[in-house]
Amino acid sequence: MKRRYSRLRGTGGYLPPRRVTNQDLVAELAQRGVETSHDWIVERTGIHARHFAAPEVATSDLAVTAAKAALQAASMRAADIDLIIVATSTPDMVFPSTAAIVQHKLGIAGCPAFDVQAVCTGFIYAIAVADSMIASGAANRALVIGAEIFSRLLDFNDRGTCVLFGDGAGAVVLEASDEPGILATDLHANGEYVDILCVPGHVAGGQISGRPLLEMEGRAVFKLAVGVLGETAQAVLAKAEVDASDLDWLVPHQANIRIMQATARKLHLPMEKVVVTVHEHGNTSAASVPLALDCAVRAGDVKPGQLVLLEGVGGGFTWGSALLRM
Ligand code: UT7
Numbered sequence: 001m002k003r004r005y006s007r008l009r010g011t012g013g014y015l016p017p018r019r020v021t022n023q024d025l026v027a028e029l030a031q032r033g034v035e036t037s038h039d040w041i042v043e044r045t046g047i048h049a050r051h052f053a054a055p056e057v058a059t060s061d062l063a064v065t066a067a068k069a070a071l072q073a074a075s076m077r078a079a080d081i082d083l084i085i086v087a088t089s090t091p092d093m094v095f096p097s098t099a100a101i102v103q104h105k106l107g108i109a110g111c112p113a114f115d116v117q118a119v120c121t122g123f124i125y126a127i128a129v130a131d132s133m134i135a136s137g138a139a140n141r142a143l144v145i146g147a148e149i150f151s152r153l154l155d156f157n158d159r160g161t162c163v164l165f166g167d168g169a170g171a172v173v174l175e176a177s178d179e180p181g182i183l184a185t186d187l188h189a190n191g192e193y194v195d196i197l198c199v200p201g202h203v204a205g206g207q208i209s210g211r212p213l214l215e216m217e218g219r220a221v222f223k224l225a226v227g228v229l230g231e232t233a234q235a236v237l238a239k240a241e242v243d244a245s246d247l248d249w250l251v252p253h254q255a256n257i258r259i260m261q262a263t264a265r266k267l268h269l270p271m272e273k274v275v276v277t278v279h280e281h282g283n284t285s286a287a288s289v290p291l292a293l294d295c296a297v298r299a300g301d302v303k304p305g306q307l308v309l310l311e312g313v314g315g316g317f318t319w320g321s322a323l324l325r326m
Pocket of ligand 1: 035040044045159160163217221222225255256259285314
């Protein structure tokens with residue numbers, strides 16, 4: 001029997017309009033007595049600016065705007081979609097899922113809609129799940145979204161984390177096809193590392209219990225990230241029997257330019273083949289990979305027929321990759 005593949009039919013992205021430069025953030029933090037500088041942020045991370053959502057905006061709003069752009073690029077209507085997966089760690093509410101809210105805001109009903117929570121690896125997890133459902137025949141046209149308002153989790157007294165993250169959403173439409181498509185995916189988690197990147201709070205008895213702000217041991221995360229990104233890249237390439245030298249593009253999680261450079265070095269890829277948006281987006285967690293992919297597609301860099309490796313890493317610890325023919 002012929003294999004059913006998932007083909008990428010369209011991409012979309014959305015950044016909330018408020019662009020916060022390093023200079024803006026340095027000035028804002030100085031008022032709190034928190035010392036940082038544009039030079040430190042650029043040198044250690046590559047970030048120049050990020051976008052922050054307005055208080056009245058919900059993660060589902062960002063997701064819907066990105067989803068509509070992806071649908072338009074795919075020349076499809078929302079009614080054509082029969083599966084919605086939203087990767088997010090900043091859902092609109094505890095429940096129901098942001099995906100169910102997105103479905104309603106898109107004016108459709110009935111198809112399965114659920115969230116995936118794998119922090120910054122969320123979009124890779126979501127695309128792997130959608131690919132499996134399409135391959136099995138459970139879905140034909142999937143909307144896969146990464147959307148985050150990470151600014152609401154940031155402790156603006158912690159200079160080691162608050163300068164790193166931003167808000168945004170990215171989306172893709174996948175459709176069943178005889179032609180590849182997603183060639184292979186590779187997912188991992190290791191809960192041993194829960195504490196090095198977490199938001200250690202929850203709701204109990206109508207109160208917030210614990211500390212609902214992002215905490216990170218930056219150096220430990222950095223070291224682990226470089227190691228596992230190299231491993232998952234090799235694993236997914238081996239599954240598809242493809243050599244790294246055949247890759248047209250690497251679209252890595254946009255956390256830190258130095259992590260991306262280290263990953264590219266391990267794969268012997270020149271930085272010209274790496275899609276980089278961290279300078280303008282910061283780390284948008286589950287939104288970072290689909291946002292970067294959308295930027296590269298719309299810029300005309302990533303083209304039909306090209307071989308693209310998507311990679312994510314984040315809290316959990318989670319990591320994974322997806323290899324696709326555009
Ligand atoms: O999305 C999930 C994945 N997340 C990541 O991949 C993040 C991984 N980690 C990183 O990207 C880096 O570890 C950071 C960018 C978070 C930090 O860079 P680093 O080179 O590892 O710096 P560090 O944490 O070792 O800190 C070096 C120094 C420290 O000062 P001392 O102890 O050497 O005097 C920090 O206090 O830099 C200081 N520092 C800052 N200085 C100015 C930390 N944050 C800042 C800041 N501005 N914003």
